[in-house]
Amino acid sequence: MSQIKNIITPLTEEAVKSLHAGDAVTITGTIYTARDLAHQRLVAALQNNETLPFDLRGAVIYYVGPSPAKPGRPIGSCGPTTSYRMDAYTPALLAAGLKGMIGKGNRSPAVIEALKKYCGVYFAAVGGAAALLAQRVRSARVIAYEELGPEALQELVVENLPVIVVNDCYGADLYQEGVRRYKKEG
Amino acid sequence: MRTIPFDQIRDTVARLCIEANCILGEDVVRALEKGREIEESPTGREILNQLLENQQIAREEMMPICQDTGWAVVWLEVGSQVKIEGGELYDAIQAGVAKGYTDGYLRKSIVADPLRRKNTGDNTPAIIYTEIVPGDRLKITVQPKGGGSENMSEIKMLSAADGVAGIKKFVVDRVWRSQANPCPPVIVGVGLGGTFEKCALLAKRALLREIGSLHPDPFYAQLEQELLEEINKLGIGPQGLGGRVTALAVFIEAFPCHIATLPCAVNINCHAARHRSAVI
Numbered sequence: 001m002s003q004i005k006n007i008i009t010p011l012t013e014e015a016v017k018s019l020h021a022g023d024a025v026t027i028t029g030t031i032y033t034a035r036d037l038a039h040q041r042l043v044a045a046l047q048n049n050e051t052l053p054f055d056l057r058g059a060v061i062y063y064v065g066p067s068p069a070k071p072g073r074p075i076g077s078c079g080p081t082t083s084y085r086m087d088a089y090t091p092a093l094l095a096a097g098l099k100g101m102i103g104k105g106n107r108s109p110a111v112i113e114a115l116k117k118y119c120g121v122y123f124a125a126v127g128g129a130a131a132l133l134a135q136r137v138r139s140a141r142v143i144a145y146e147e148l149g150p151e152a153l154q155e156l157v158v159e160n161l162p163v164i165v166v167n168d169c170y171g172a173d174l175y176q177e178g179v180r181r182y183k184k185e186g
Numbered sequence: 187m188r189t190i191p192f193d194q195i196r197d198t199v200a201r202l203c204i205e206a207n208c209i210l211g212e213d214v215v216r217a218l219e220k221g222r223e224i225e226e227s228p229t230g231r232e233i234l235n236q237l238l239e240n241q242q243i244a245r246e247e248m249m250p251i252c253q254d255t256g257w258a259v260v261w262l263e264v265g266s267q268v269k270i271e272g273g274e275l276y277d278a279i280q281a282g283v284a285k286g287y288t289d290g291y292l293r294k295s296i297v298a299d300p301l302r303r304k305n306t307g308d309n310t311p312a313i314i315y316t317e318i319v320p321g322d323r324l325k326i327t328v329q330p331k332g333g334g335s336e337n338m339s340e341i342k343m344l345s346a347a348d349g350v351a352g353i354k355k356f357v358v359d360r361v362w363r364s365q366a367n368p369c370p371p372v373i374v375g376v377g378l379g380g381t382f383e384k385c386a387l388l389a390k391r392a393l394l395r396e397i398g399s400l401h402p403d404p405f406y407a408q409l410e411q412e413l414l415e416e417i418n419k420l421g422i423g424p425q426g427l428g429g430r431v432t433a434l435a436v437f438i439e440a441f442p443c444h445i446a447t448l449p450c451a452v453n454i455n456c457h458a459a460r461h462r463s464a465v466i
Binding site (some may be wrong): 025037055065066069078079084104105127132149150161174175181185 | 292307418429
């Protein structure tokens with residue numbers, strides 16, 4: 001693995017441009033959790049010109065539905081959920097200022113195109129490494145959609161959250177490149 | 187007849203839900219360690235490192251290996267000489283799941299209706315499969331099954347003429363199309379034969395096998411080995427980012443078949459092949 005890059009949120013255009021598919025990155029700062037139903041609501045709010053529960057400009061969204069926090073802990077286990085389910089909503093959020101996403105699994109061609117167009121980046125966290133990832137979360141608070149339970153929108157403060165750049169703003173895709181490199185024919 | 191109290195069943199199920207979600211089986215840990223030795227991709231090795239460190243943290247802190255603590259699939263072997271006292275068996279199982287998911291700070295991921303999608307709040311209902319066996323014991327196995335890998339599963343009604351080649355093509359292709367989504371390295375459960383629904387059930391039950399164990403029938407043991415080798419040639423690797431270790435194991439369960447059919451089901455599990463049993 002290449003040397004680990006540290007990045008701070010909110011993400012600047014310059015920071016996004018410095019990232020390339022395959023880079024190992026740690027993220028420090030504020031990020032926002034949102035998955036299926038929360039995405040539906042965020043995009044509906046954008047379409048209705050309503051104010052969103054957080055500032056999308058430079059923001060990083062983490063696709064996660066954490067397990068409940070034990071007493072005295074900020075959060076329970078919190079690994080990434082599969083990203084393709086959010087594909088339909090992502091281009092609209094990138095157009096409105098979203099810069100980064102953390103999830104797992106492949107993105108649609110439309111999302112990869114939107115990352116190029118709006119200068120965004122898609123990171124993968126290790127699916128199943130949920131207890132390890134929880135140790136990098138310093139605080140968590142629900143900021144909207146509390147009634148959605150594990151799908152509520154949360155603001156997390158993270159320190160050195162380990163991720164890997166999968167899709168950069170130049171159109172590269174680590175999933176395709178990595179698998180191509182190791183595929184054996186026959 | 188032997189009498190087992192309702193509360194004992196409920197409390198056992200609750201404990202199994204928590205332990206299954208927080209303590210990864212030794213067989214899986216060994217398979218991940220072996221995978222780390224043979225993985226050629228540096229990114230893949232780093233991911234396997236994270237998964238091994240993760241299971242250690244989960245075990246020490248008794249927190250879930252994965253935030254998706256799954257659907258509680260409960261397998262029962264009920265001795266015909268067992269009588270439940272203080273309530274009904276299925277009620278005890280459901281109460282145990284509700285208690286385990288609440289007391290253990292496990293995520294509640296079940297919605298009451300597939301379209302209206304309101305969370306039931308306690309991860310019930312469990313999916314329960316019951317077998318009546320001779321004797322006076324009750325064996326309970328809790329197998330929490332995550333949604334991400336379940337979504338990559340599929341059943342196909344093959345033709346008898348498709349044979350072994352058709353099965354291999356379908357199983358390998360199913361893993362190929364799944365890519366990173368089920369959190370590889372995966373464990374692949376394959377059901378063969380039976381009816382449409384029985385076949386899917388066989389694939390799920392296959393996931394309870396211990397990694398490293400051989401199929402009792404050498405014919406199927408060899409087919410499992412061949413499928414594992416083909417899957418690990420795909421290059422998908424840990425987390426789908428490229429590498430050698432795409433699957434840790436392939437397990438087949440076969441059952442008698444109608445002359446006109448060859449059902450084949452694939453149930454995919456992420457690396458966290460969680461299950462825990464107790465005998466009361």
